Amino acid sequence: MKLLLLNFFIAVIISSLLILLSTLFSKKTILDREKVSPFECGFDPKNTSRIPFSIRFFLIAIVFLIFDIEISILLPLGLITNSIPPILWMTAGGLFLLLVTLGLYYEWKENTLEWIT
Structure with a gap:
């Protein structure tokens, strides 16, 4: 010890x-x-090096990450098919997909997925 x-x-x-x-x-x-300071061929920069960040792009990236994480949550369901009854993991996976689909429907109705408004 x-x-x-x-x-x-x-x-x-x-x-x-x-x-x-x-x-x-x-x-x-x-x-x-x-x-x-940013280097621009030895001259003082004409514009600022900080460009404005698009919030719309950020929101679409967050939605993409949510659906990307959804795939990583659903992948282990294929590995547990022999250890628990199929009706249980199919119900859990279906419920999860229904929840994510409802979220997608909400985002669609709120026009969050529209790039140009």
Whole structure:
């Protein structure tokens, strides 16, 4: 037990030391305006380097992620076919798909999926 505790404390000390060293050596100490500005062939930039972000694009990306995660939730249903009764996993999968389909219908009715309004 003492050996396990000693190994744990050594691991914590080494990890903390590495984190401390990496934060000390990775920080930039000199912030120069020229170094942080965007480079445009040696001239001052005409426009700002920050372009406005489209909220519509962000919402469509979130909807895509939701449906992408849906696939990863449904994939294990094929692996558990032998361990539980088929009616149970088919009901659970169907209920989940119904819920996601209702969400898609709601998004469609709210015109969230329209790119240009």
